[in-house]
Structures are given as structure tokens and as C-alpha cells.
Amino acid sequence: MAKDLRREEAPIATALRPRRRSGPIFLLGLGSGLYLVLVAMLLWSLAFPAKPGVAPQITTLRQLNATRPGVLRLAVAGENLSPDTRLSLVRDSGGQRAVLANLPTYGLARDLILAGDYGLVANSYRGVQTVSFKDPERPRIIASLNLPGRAWGLSASGTTLLVAAMNAGIHLVDIQDPANPELLGTITTSSPALHACGENNLVYVLTTDRTLRIYDIRDPSSPALLSQTALPNIPWHGIKVGHRFLISCGKSGLVVVDIENPRHPRLGQRLALPGGASSMTTVGTLGYVAASSGGLQVIDLAPPGRIRVLSYLASPVRSFKVEVRGTQAYLAAGENGLQIIDVADPRRPFLRHAIDSPGNATAVALINKVALLASGVSGLEVIDLDQLPELTRTPLLKFDERIRRIRAGQELVFLAAGEAGLVILDNVVDTPPRIVGTIDTPGICQDMAISGNLVYLADGSGGILVIAVDDPIHPQRVGQVASSDPVTSLALAGGLLLATETSGEFQVYSLRNPQQPLLLGHLLLPGPARDITSTGTHAYLAVGKEGLVVIDLSDPRSPRLAGQLQSPWPQSELPNSNANQVLLHGSMAYIAHGSAGVKIVDVSEPANPRLIGQIENLGAAFALTAHDDLLYVADLENDVHAFDISNPARPLEVALLPTQTRIRTVAFTEGRLLAVGSGSGISLLPEPILGEQWGKTRQGERVFEVRKPVQAGEYTVRLFNGWGFDKRAGIALMNGKE
Known part of the structure; x- marks a missing residue:
């Protein structure tokens, strides 16, 4: 009996993993009816292959009457609208x-x-x-x-x-x-x-x-x-x-x-x-x-x-x-x-x-x-x-110099303004930013790190400058650290100041005396770093063609290389694909890689960074910032892109924010997205508002609900999924309270 059972099991196991010669014979053993069904399914799949994913298409779009204050609902009819289709709103300024x-x-x-x-x-x-x-x-x-x-x-x-x-x-x-x-x-x-x-x-x-x-x-x-x-x-x-x-x-x-x-x-x-x-x-x-x-x-x-x-x-x-x-x-x-x-x-x-x-x-x-x-x-x-x-968007201030970096404090915004030094703006909600103070520097101001009323400047050949901004109208230099090579980037890590030089040297300073950083340790990197950030006892650096470099800071006097994820794109195949900036968001690192787009890296194990996704088809990803689960990518060739990164392995583009120039650096502060272009000044860009599917109307339209406050005005409405999007511009919306 056992022998007969094993003999009957064999054809089934082989059917699940058929061999080239014996498969059809065993299938016939299951009975001619099942065999014919399987053959019919095969022929059907060859004649009518499954459609690849397709982008949604909008046919009609209308706003529904508000059912409760502050909630906006839109009814959309169209094609390829599936349960995973989502909606975003971006305030128009074209008028x-x-x-x-x-x-x-x-x-x-x-x-x-x-x-x-x-x-x-x-x-x-x-x-x-x-x-x-x-x-x-x-x-x-x-x-x-x-x-x-x-x-x-x-x-x-x-x-x-x-x-x-x-x-x-x-x-x-x-x-x-x-x-x-x-x-x-x-x-x-x-x-x-x-x-x-x-x-x-x-x-x-x-x-x-x-x-x-x-x-x-x-x-x-x-x-x-x-x-x-x-x-x-x-x-x-x-x-x-x-x-x-x-x-x-x-x-x-x-x-x-x-x-x-x-x-x-x-x-x-x-x-x-x-x-x-x-x-x-x-x-x-x-x-x-x-x-x-x-x-x-x-x-x-x-x-x-x-x-x-x-x-x-x-x-x-x-x-x-x-x-x-x-x-x-x-x-x-x-x-x-x-x-x-x-x-x-x-x-x-x-x-x-x-x-x-x-x-x-x-x-x-x-x-x-x-x-x-x-x-x-x-x-x-x-x-x-x-x-x-x-x-909703416009250049508000113009600078003759190229702005290298923008950082936001609680009440002030700081610009590393190259040869113009440090520029300080106010950060008052609902009013345009304005210059409140400036300080010239001996070198070319590249980057900065902010700690309370002190701003540390990476001033190129001028070394590291310490600027007191308790009186932002009259900022004062209160300290300086000389360097053998130009300083390019800075970051804070607890009571430490991290710095990089054009020679590729990485330096760790103690801030026990905040006005006079003291060098504790240093490390030679695989190449010159373009950006640095940190969390816990690790620093993460964008090191040009060497990609992402992770430094262990557990012993500040002896920093060591903990991990690295090199760029998979040779410069010969993708020129201008250097790692320009690194951004930490949760357990993920997002690296702007120029013509290669954005690389998404899991750094939950700093010694073993793992590439889990990437954003392609960008012109030149140069700068990044994030707010909530939205990643903003400054593309030197095509405005600012906004991506939903709630699932980092599958980022979805939710909006394209038009600009009037090539954006080089971005920051999010006080509910506002600030962007700085090449010699064109600082702009305010609208924040995309996301909506989720709520149900259907009696006519079969899909209803999308937006629960964030929406001011009355004109908007670009975008429907998107993992395969693409469709949009309508100049859509007049009420604020959900009428």
C-alpha cells in the first residue's frame, strides 16, 4: 500500500516541477480533462497576455459638497483607476x-x-x-x-x-x-x-x-x-x-x-x-x-x-x-x-x-x-x-553669488553664500523671507552646522569659522580653526563637530569649548566628500564617485571606516553621477547621485548598507530634503520632484513643483519648502497635499478624500500609481468648508 501511494505521489511532484521530457506524460496521467484545461489556459495566456501596469487617465473631475468642515472630496471618472490609485494637489500660481x-x-x-x-x-x-x-x-x-x-x-x-x-x-x-x-x-x-x-x-x-x-x-x-x-x-x-x-x-x-x-x-x-x-x-x-x-x-x-x-x-x-x-x-x-x-x-x-x-x-x-x-x-x-x-511660488530674494547650502533654524534661515559669506534671513510664517544680517568671510562659504546661537561655517580656505547669531542683525565671528586644505562640509554629532576637506580628510572636533573646536581625530577617506550627516555614533558621507561612506564615531579620537556602498555606475557609462548629498530619514539614507538619480539605502546596519531601491529618469539629482513621508529632489535640469517614500522600496512621484531656475539646494521649515537656484535667489514652493480613496459615487466615480486643510484656489490635480500619472491644471477648488 505504501509503495502504491508513493507511486501516485510521484506524478504530482513532477507536475509541479516538470522535466522537459517526462512532464506531458505525467500530466496525461492526471486525466485528459485536466490536461485539456491546462492546455487551454496556456493558449489563452499566449493569445491574450496580461497587460503590464498602466497609468491612470482622468476623464472628468469634480468637487463634492463638503460633509464636514476641513475635508475635501473629489469625484474622478477615468480609465485604469484601481484601488492603489492615489491623488495629490499642488497649488497653482499661473492664475x-x-x-x-x-x-x-x-x-x-x-x-x-x-x-x-x-x-x-x-x-x-x-x-x-x-x-x-x-x-x-x-x-x-x-x-x-x-x-x-x-x-x-x-x-x-x-x-x-x-x-x-x-x-x-x-x-x-x-x-x-x-x-x-x-x-x-x-x-x-x-x-x-x-x-x-x-x-x-x-x-x-x-x-x-x-x-x-x-x-x-x-x-x-x-x-x-x-x-x-x-x-x-x-x-x-x-x-x-x-x-x-x-x-x-x-x-x-x-x-x-x-x-x-x-x-x-x-x-x-x-x-x-x-x-x-x-x-x-x-x-x-x-x-x-x-x-x-x-x-x-x-x-x-x-x-x-x-x-x-x-x-x-x-x-x-x-x-x-x-x-x-x-x-x-x-x-x-x-x-x-x-x-x-x-x-x-x-x-x-x-x-x-x-x-x-x-x-x-x-x-x-x-x-x-x-x-x-x-x-x-x-x-x-x-x-x-x-x-x-x-x-505659491516665486523667487523672493536674489543673490549675485551661488548659494551653496540652505539650513533652517527655529526662527532664522541661514545661507552659505560662497564669496558673500553667511546670509541670515528671518523665518516668519506667512511672510516672505527677508535678509536680516550678513557677515563676510575670508574664504568661500560652502556649508554650515547650527547649534543654538552659534553657526559653524565651512569656509573653504578660510577653515572653520564660529559665528555668534544671538543678534542676527549683527553676527559676530567668535572663533576660527585653520585648515591645511579647504573645508567643504560640516555636521554636528552630539558634542562633536565633523568636517571634511578637499584632500579627502575627515576630521572630528570636540565642542567642549563651543567657540574653539578642538581636533580629536581624523581619517583619510576614499575620496573628497561633498556632504556629511550623522546619527548616533555613525557619520554618513556622500563621497563623489565612491558613493556612500559610513564612519564609526564610537571612539572620536580614532574614527574608522565602518561600511561603504560604492556607486554601481562607472563614470564612463553615466557621467556626472557622483554622490552629491546624503539625507537620513528613518533607517534609510537617500543619496543624490546626479545623472543616476537617487539611491535608497537601508542603513539599519551601518556596517552593511544595502541598496533597496532607486529613483531614476531624473535629469541631475543634486539636493534633497524630506518632510513627513515626502522626499523632495532638486533636479538641476527639471524643477523639484516630490516622492512619497512611505514605502522606501517603492517611491512614487506625487508632484512636480515648477521653478524658474535650476535649483541647487532645498530645505523644509515651518511648513514651507524653501529652494535656492543658481544665482536666482530663494523661492517658496508649495507643499503637495495627498488624498486617499474613500469610496465611489452612484455614478461609479472614484471618490478621493483630502483631510489636510486646503485653501480655496487653483490647483494641479494628479492621479498616480506605480506606473505613471495623469494630471489636470487650473482646477478651482473650494476649501472644504462651504
């Missing part, structure tokens, strides 16, 4: 709902001024166009005046329009009836004309040969040249203030010319501006300058002869023109569209709203409750000022 209309001008809309209910547009080689805005949602071109040359800039003197037409000089156009403009005459200039303005039969002309020319146009058909004045740089714009003519001269700033006697003008004060000057407008004794390198500068024009800069709000790209109404300045900010700046306190302007533009915004004008924006090849945009979005 597309505020755009009432877009009017193609079939040219290059370069400048714009108002004449009653009409707008006059300098449209490059198509001359000047008259646009009716009586119905702001349906603007229309009602007249065109073709002119010689390239219409570049506009200004009005009474009922005469002055058109700067580059090589064709200045055209004088009668706009007494804007619907029927007529050419009166032309001022011929020997160099291309960039700008003109007029008053009392006098016209002030700025040309590319760095000259101010003044003409008498009492006879428009025969303008008379009164004087010529050489300028220090190419003049882009000018404005008459009393008997002074203030000229925006690009990087040379403002130049003041005394024009009390138009036949004998005199050069006056020159005011260097940190952002240069593209154009200027005035309100009372204040001047508002669109910075040629980006942003807005506020100038005190009183008393004459001693004008001075009151404030500078920087932006990363060139600004062209500014208009002021009440306590708001409206800035045509080139590629950044329209920026609306609060200037109630002219010493501390801040960006309140931003509207993206499809073109290059070069001029702005205000009429009733709308703003008109000249956007180059995209024509004109009409923007409803009652529908402006709350700002």
Missing part, C-alpha cells in the same frame, strides 16, 4: 482663471499705452495698432497704422503719440481720434531710436549710440534738433521729473540730466542700481524701476541731487516695464509674465501675485479693473484683477 482674453496681434507686441478706452500697441514691423477694450472679454483691433521701421516703444504727449521705430527714428502720430491715427511727421536719427517722451513741444529722444537728443516739434513736419548729450551706456527709457530727465541705462543704473535749459543740458547724478534699469515710473517722490537683471527697485527722488535706493525685490529674469496703482506695482517681467508687488511699505516690497504669460511680457497698462499685458508673439492678454491667484 489662468484671471486671464479674460488673449488677442493675437500677428506681430511682436512690444509696448502698450492707453488712450481712453483704447490701447495703442507697438507691434514691431506691423506699426501701431489701436485696440478697443470696451468689452474686456472681447478686445478687438479697430485700426492699424503701418509705419516705416520697427515700432519698439511708445509714449504720448497730449494727443501726439511718439513711436520709437529703431532705424526709422521717431514717428509723430496724431491720436486725437485713436480709432483713426494719422502720421504727422518723423524725427530722423543717425542711430536707432529706442525711446522718446515729450512735453510742451519738446521731444527727448534716446538712441543706441548712447545719446540724448532734444528736439523742438512745434512744426511736426520739420523737427529742429536743439542739443545732444553723451551718456555712459545705452539708454533704454527716460522720464521727465520737473527739470530733471531720469534715464534708465541698463547695468549703468540711472543717469540724471538737468534739462532746465534744453539747449544746454547737463549730466548730473549717476545712481548705480543693484539690478540695473530697463524703465521707470514715478509716483510723488518715489521712483519705481524695472530692473534690467530682474525685479523691482524703489528709489527715493527727494531731495534732488541725492536720489537713493530704498529697496530691491529681485527676480531671475529681465523686467521691462512697471506701472503703479495705489499700493500695488504691476511689473511686466519678461518670461515670468505679470508680477504684482505690494509696495505699501516702499522699503519692503513683496510679491503678492504672479500671472504666467505664454510669451515675453514687455509692457503693462491698467484700465478699470483689468491689466493689459503686451506679450510679444503671443499678442495681448487681458487680466481680471479681481481674479488674481494667491502666490
Whole structure:
């Protein structure tokens, strides 16, 4: 009996692990019915293979009425929506709902001024166009005046329009009836004309040969040249203030010319501006300058002869023109569209709203409750000022130097600002960061570590500096440690200060005397470290092409190599894949590996770091920060990515946070994500809000619930799973309380 049982068991065991020759024979032994079923299943799988994972697709999306305060629910219909599909929200700043209309001008809309209910547009080689805005949602071109040359800039003197037409000089156009403009005459200039303005039969002309020319146009058909004045740089714009003519001269700033006697003008004060000057407008004794390198500068024009800069709000790209109404300045900010700046306190302007533009915004004008924006090849945009979005992302401060590192304390934010030393910002919630103090350093400030009111600086060839910031307005150097090679990175480990040098040396200092670190021990690393962090008795270093290095600090006088996880990518196969930064989050280390993405390493056993996952398909992962279970990756080539790392082995991208420049370092503080770009300043980025599936509607839509507070506004809604995502931008949401 036992023998027969063993004989019957054999075919079953073989069927589970069939051999090539005997398998079918044993299967037949199970009976022809089972055999036919298995064959049918095999043929079905070959004919209809299982689909690989697919990304969700959104067909419709709507907000459901709130069932309880503070909870937002969205109903989504679409394809490939499975139980593991999740949702994220990111606050938009583009403000597309505020755009009432877009009017193609079939040219290059370069400048714009108002004449009653009409707008006059300098449209490059198509001359000047008259646009009716009586119905702001349906603007229309009602007249065109073709002119010689390239219409570049506009200004009005009474009922005469002055058109700067580059090589064709200045055209004088009668706009007494804007619907029927007529050419009166032309001022011929020997160099291309960039700008003109007029008053009392006098016209002030700025040309590319760095000259101010003044003409008498009492006879428009025969303008008379009164004087010529050489300028220090190419003049882009000018404005008459009393008997002074203030000229925006690009990087040379403002130049003041005394024009009390138009036949004998005199050069006056020159005011260097940190952002240069593209154009200027005035309100009372204040001047508002669109910075040629980006942003807005506020100038005190009183008393004459001693004008001075009151404030500078920087932006990363060139600004062209500014208009002021009440306590708001409206800035045509080139590629950044329209920026609306609060200037109630002219010493501390801040960006309140931003509207993206499809073109290059070069001029702005205000009429009733709308703003008109000249956007180059995209024509004109009409923007409803009652529908402006709350700002979620924008550069707030600009620095000429490349920021190496940003660290956040409880009330202050610290920037390692290269040759500019240490920059200190306030960290007040719900207000834009502002500079409160700076201190120059002898070297190039690379990194820092913060301990209470002391900041330790890795100052390159300047060694390690100890800065007291108990008075952040006046930081003081209170200690210094010389180094044989430039210091590149720092970290704290209990009562120890850890440092690395370009030579590859790792150093451990005692902070028994916090103002005078004392060297305890050192270790030569496999290569120069780019970043360092620590937890417990171990330090974790990003060591370029050597990957992750773990140091045992249990004996600070004799640190030793505990473990290493080298980069699996040869530089020949993946150039620029060095380990740039290491971030500890729980028992995981996340390493930014440049073109190789992000490596995720289990360091629960420091001596045996294990690679458990990675994030690929990034341009160049350069910097990292984390908050809750979200990892933020600064990609030098493609904005800032946010990943859900609640399961570190399977990170999911939940959002892409657009930026206006290449981000080099990021930090999370006080519920805000701070990002610093290459020479473009510090930005606030929105934090993604995640939602989970809650159920279904009667119509079969999947319902996603968001339990975190959501402010009313426009959002990008993203559905995602492990295979991809779909998104919808500009979705208007209530805050869940209605």
C-alpha cells in the first residue's frame, strides 16, 4: 500500500516541477480533462497576455459638497483607476482663471499705452495698432497704422503719440481720434531710436549710440534738433521729473540730466542700481524701476541731487516695464509674465501675485479693473484683477553669488553664500523671507552646522569659522580653526563637530569649548566628500564617485571606516553621477547621485548598507530634503520632484513643483519648502497635499478624500500609481468648508 501511494505521489511532484521530457506524460496521467484545461489556459495566456501596469487617465473631475468642515472630496471618472490609485494637489500660481482674453496681434507686441478706452500697441514691423477694450472679454483691433521701421516703444504727449521705430527714428502720430491715427511727421536719427517722451513741444529722444537728443516739434513736419548729450551706456527709457530727465541705462543704473535749459543740458547724478534699469515710473517722490537683471527697485527722488535706493525685490529674469496703482506695482517681467508687488511699505516690497504669460511680457497698462499685458508673439492678454491667484511660488530674494547650502533654524534661515559669506534671513510664517544680517568671510562659504546661537561655517580656505547669531542683525565671528586644505562640509554629532576637506580628510572636533573646536581625530577617506550627516555614533558621507561612506564615531579620537556602498555606475557609462548629498530619514539614507538619480539605502546596519531601491529618469539629482513621508529632489535640469517614500522600496512621484531656475539646494521649515537656484535667489514652493480613496459615487466615480486643510484656489490635480500619472491644471477648488 505504501509503495502504491508513493507511486501516485510521484506524478504530482513532477507536475509541479516538470522535466522537459517526462512532464506531458505525467500530466496525461492526471486525466485528459485536466490536461485539456491546462492546455487551454496556456493558449489563452499566449493569445491574450496580461497587460503590464498602466497609468491612470482622468476623464472628468469634480468637487463634492463638503460633509464636514476641513475635508475635501473629489469625484474622478477615468480609465485604469484601481484601488492603489492615489491623488495629490499642488497649488497653482499661473492664475489662468484671471486671464479674460488673449488677442493675437500677428506681430511682436512690444509696448502698450492707453488712450481712453483704447490701447495703442507697438507691434514691431506691423506699426501701431489701436485696440478697443470696451468689452474686456472681447478686445478687438479697430485700426492699424503701418509705419516705416520697427515700432519698439511708445509714449504720448497730449494727443501726439511718439513711436520709437529703431532705424526709422521717431514717428509723430496724431491720436486725437485713436480709432483713426494719422502720421504727422518723423524725427530722423543717425542711430536707432529706442525711446522718446515729450512735453510742451519738446521731444527727448534716446538712441543706441548712447545719446540724448532734444528736439523742438512745434512744426511736426520739420523737427529742429536743439542739443545732444553723451551718456555712459545705452539708454533704454527716460522720464521727465520737473527739470530733471531720469534715464534708465541698463547695468549703468540711472543717469540724471538737468534739462532746465534744453539747449544746454547737463549730466548730473549717476545712481548705480543693484539690478540695473530697463524703465521707470514715478509716483510723488518715489521712483519705481524695472530692473534690467530682474525685479523691482524703489528709489527715493527727494531731495534732488541725492536720489537713493530704498529697496530691491529681485527676480531671475529681465523686467521691462512697471506701472503703479495705489499700493500695488504691476511689473511686466519678461518670461515670468505679470508680477504684482505690494509696495505699501516702499522699503519692503513683496510679491503678492504672479500671472504666467505664454510669451515675453514687455509692457503693462491698467484700465478699470483689468491689466493689459503686451506679450510679444503671443499678442495681448487681458487680466481680471479681481481674479488674481494667491502666490505659491516665486523667487523672493536674489543673490549675485551661488548659494551653496540652505539650513533652517527655529526662527532664522541661514545661507552659505560662497564669496558673500553667511546670509541670515528671518523665518516668519506667512511672510516672505527677508535678509536680516550678513557677515563676510575670508574664504568661500560652502556649508554650515547650527547649534543654538552659534553657526559653524565651512569656509573653504578660510577653515572653520564660529559665528555668534544671538543678534542676527549683527553676527559676530567668535572663533576660527585653520585648515591645511579647504573645508567643504560640516555636521554636528552630539558634542562633536565633523568636517571634511578637499584632500579627502575627515576630521572630528570636540565642542567642549563651543567657540574653539578642538581636533580629536581624523581619517583619510576614499575620496573628497561633498556632504556629511550623522546619527548616533555613525557619520554618513556622500563621497563623489565612491558613493556612500559610513564612519564609526564610537571612539572620536580614532574614527574608522565602518561600511561603504560604492556607486554601481562607472563614470564612463553615466557621467556626472557622483554622490552629491546624503539625507537620513528613518533607517534609510537617500543619496543624490546626479545623472543616476537617487539611491535608497537601508542603513539599519551601518556596517552593511544595502541598496533597496532607486529613483531614476531624473535629469541631475543634486539636493534633497524630506518632510513627513515626502522626499523632495532638486533636479538641476527639471524643477523639484516630490516622492512619497512611505514605502522606501517603492517611491512614487506625487508632484512636480515648477521653478524658474535650476535649483541647487532645498530645505523644509515651518511648513514651507524653501529652494535656492543658481544665482536666482530663494523661492517658496508649495507643499503637495495627498488624498486617499474613500469610496465611489452612484455614478461609479472614484471618490478621493483630502483631510489636510486646503485653501480655496487653483490647483494641479494628479492621479498616480506605480506606473505613471495623469494630471489636470487650473482646477478651482473650494476649501472644504462651504
